[in-house]
Amino acid sequence: MDPLFMACSYFRRRKFQLCAEICTALLEKNPYDQAAWSLKTRALTEMVYVDEVDIDQEGIAEVILDDNAIAQIARPGTSLKHPTTSQAGGPSPAVRPMSQAGRPISGFVRPGTSSGRPGTMEQAIKTPRTASTARPVTSASGRYVRLGTASMLTNPDGPFIHLSRLNISKYAGKPYLAKTLFEYIFHHENDVKSVSLFHQYFLSFSSIKLFNLAALATEHSQFKDWWWKVQLGKCYYRLGLHREAEKQFKSALKQQEMVDIFLYLSKVYIRLDQPLTVLVLLKEGLDHFPGEVTLLTGIARIHDEMNDIVSATEYYKDVLKQDNTNVEAIACIGSNHFYSDQPEIALRFYRRLLQMGVYNCQLFNNLGLCCFYAQQYDLTLSSFERALSLAVNDEEVADVWYNLGHIAVGIGDMTLAYQCFKLALANNNDHAEAYNNLAVLEMRKGHHEQAKGFLQTAASLAPHMYEPHYNFAALSDKVGDLQSSYVAAQKSAAAFPEHVNTRQLIKQLQQHFSML
C-alpha cells in the first residue's frame, strides 16, 4: 500500500504516533515531500492539541501584577474579582462550601477555574505549595511549555522543525503549509513570539502582494482571510496584549461571524475584568447563532462567577433545552439543587449523568451524598465504595473520605466519623474542612487543646472559610480567652458577614469589653 495513503488513514483514525512514524520514514527518503511534511506536522499537533477556547491558565505573575482590569476599584456587580456579596438568591456559605476565591463551589471545573483566583499576594504564593493547586509562576511557563518539552525529549533526533532555522517568509507564501505550520508552532512548540512574527510577516507579506496590482484573486482572499486574524489575536492574547487581541478578533468578526470568535473575544474581556461586556457580547452572538450551546454556557458561567446563581441556573436550563446531554449544565443544576435543600432532585440530575456514561470518582461521590440526604440509604455506601475505587489521586480519596465522615456524623457513629476525617487527612494533609470537623469531634470528647490545634491549622490553611474562625472564637470564649475570641470572631464575620451566631458572639464580647 502507498505509505502516504496509509499515513492519511492512520491520521483519520487518530493514530497519530503511527502516522508520524510513516511520515518520518517518507521524509527520510525525500526531505522535500510537502504532503508528508504537512501531514506529520498535523499529526504532531493533534497529539498535544487542546481547544484554545477552553484553556485559560493565569500564572502568579499575571494575577498579582494584573493591571489589565480597567477599573481597579470596580463598582459592585461589575467585576469578577469583587462579586456581589449579597448572594442574590443563592445559598449562603452556611449551606454551601466556598472555594478559595470566596465563591460558592461550582458543580463543574474547567482549566481556568480549577484553582480559583487568590485574593492576596500571600495567598497566591502559598497556594502552589499544596500539590493540588500548583500554579505556574507565569502562564508562559505553565502547562504549554511542559507538554512541549516532553514531546521534544522523546524525539532522539531533536525537534521535528527547528524554528530558529525556519525561513518563515518561504512558508508564508504557501498558504496550505503555512496554516499547518502555524498550528504546529502554536500548539506543539508554544513559541508564541515566533508565531506572531510569522503572522505579521504573513499578513504584511500578503498585504504587499495585495497592493501589488498583479495580485490575483487568491491572494486577495488571503488578505481577507479571517482565520489569520483570529490566529494573530490568539497570539496577542497569549502574549498578554489584550487590546491588540481584541482589535484582531473584532476585525475578524466583521469578515466572518463565527462562534469561536465570540468566545475568544469573551475570553479577552474576562481577562480585562469586564463581565458585563462579556454578557452583552455573548447575547449579541446569540442573535446571530440562536440557541448556540457554547454561547449560552458562556453566559451561564459569567452569572455563576458573579454569584448570581439564579440567572446562571436559568441559562444552564436553556443549555439543556438545546443539548440535553451537556455535562456542565447537568452538574451545575444538580449541585445547585443539592445546596438549596433538594437532594432528591439533585439525585435525578446525577443519575442522568450516570446514564449518559460518566463514570468517575466525583460522580459516585455526589451520588452517594445525594442518596444519603434523600434518604436512600441502601445506595449510599455502595456509591462511596465505587467512588473510592475510582479515585485517581490522593486528593480525590481525601474528599471522598471527608464526605463519608459526614455520613458517619449523620448516622451518629462518631468513632467512624473520627476515623473518616483522619483518613481524609492521611490522604491530603491540607484538607482544611477535615481539620475543622475533627476539631468539632474533639470538642465533643472534651479535648480542648487538641481541638484548638486543629482549628488553628484549619484557619491557616483556609482563611476564606468562616467555620474554623467561628469555632475558634466560640472555643476561646468558652475558656475565657476573650481577646483571641474577639479576633477570631472578626475574621469569621469578614468571611461570612450574615452569620447570626458570629454577630451574637461579637455583640456579647463587646458588652464584656465595655463593662471592663
Next chain:
Amino acid sequence: MPEVKSMFREVLPKQGQLSFEDTPTMVLCKPKLLPLKSVTLEKLEKMQREAQETIRQQELAQREQQQIQE
C-alpha cells in the same frame, strides 16, 4: 413563596411552661459535592501525566546507561 408562608404561622404556646434554650454549637464544615471535570481539563491532566511518565522513564534509562558506563 410568600403566599404559603402567610398561610402557616408559627404557633408558640402562651400557657403552661415554655422553655427555650438556644445553645450555639460548633459548626461542621458542609459536605462537599465534588465538581466534575471538563473534557479539556481531563485531557490536559492525562497529557501531563503521560509527559511526566515519559520524562521519568527517560531519566531512568539515562541513569542505567551511566551505571553501565561506570
